[in-house]
Amino acid sequence: MSNETSEIDLSGGWPEHLKVPPRRPSAQPTAGRVLGVDVGKARVGLALSDPTGTLASPLETLRRAKNRADLDRLAALVVEHEVTEVVVGEPVHLSGASGASAEDASNYAQELADRIPDVPVILIDERLSTVTAASHLRESGIDSRKQRPVIDQAAAVVILQQFLDSRRQRT
Template identity: 50%
Template sequence: MRRGVRLGVDVGSVRVGVARSDRDGLLATPVETVQRTRDDDGTLRVAELARELEAMEVVVGLPRSLDGRERAAAGLARAYARRLADLLAPVGVRMVDERFSTTTAQRAMTASGRRAKDQRAVVDQVAAVVLLQAALDDERAGGAPRGRLIAAARTPEESS
């Protein structure tokens, strides 16, 4: 297994949840909820977190329906992942199936006694933890990272 911090990113239309792994890639923990606005999609903040934490890879959730088809939100997540790939090159950005990540996060918080009203502020972080932990577990079990690597359209130097 590759060593180094990975970030998990759960992209929503209003908020983006961010989680991180430990350097051994064993455990995912919440980092931050990044607010999105009409003028700021939050990618610059997520890229800043990746640099601060010295992430070797960013894992972005890809929304899918139960039958495996991409949901409408998949386009939003793909565009977000491409923008991150451009901002972070040569750091890899990988998209992974995130089916059930938000549902699992909500159930876990409800089970721990957190009221639904109080979940909004952190549910995206917890969903990012769920998707990153699944990716870490899959990699550990199968020996290879899951998901699809997103190629950067250009390097940060070319963007300047």
């Protein structure tokens, strides 16, 4: 057996006799951190996944600003944490209908997507995420008066964890 290599001239295109194996579609979604966003009228709660996309953790709460400084901060966090996907909760009514809050979340998600064109921004149904978050905080011993500073982050954790869990179940 010879260890010699030979050059192939590709200037005229790919030779017909050399077959290229087809690319296999990856079974796993893009690896990397996912950012969860809970959009409220006054505040935006953020949660971040671990690099494997398994566990959601609270990140921070942004105050919504008329000058859109919150969106600037959010775009900076996407870069800082090397986020590969952003999930924005869409507050749909229990009936499935969309209201003013859902429209606000959708508009916010679009403005964010315009600022981070290389990172997908996905809207997902977040029915009862704040109720679930408040329940979890109560179970952790945090009374309702002390929940306000962290409720938005906790809701973002619920939104993100539901997304991560549902994606894992599909694969």
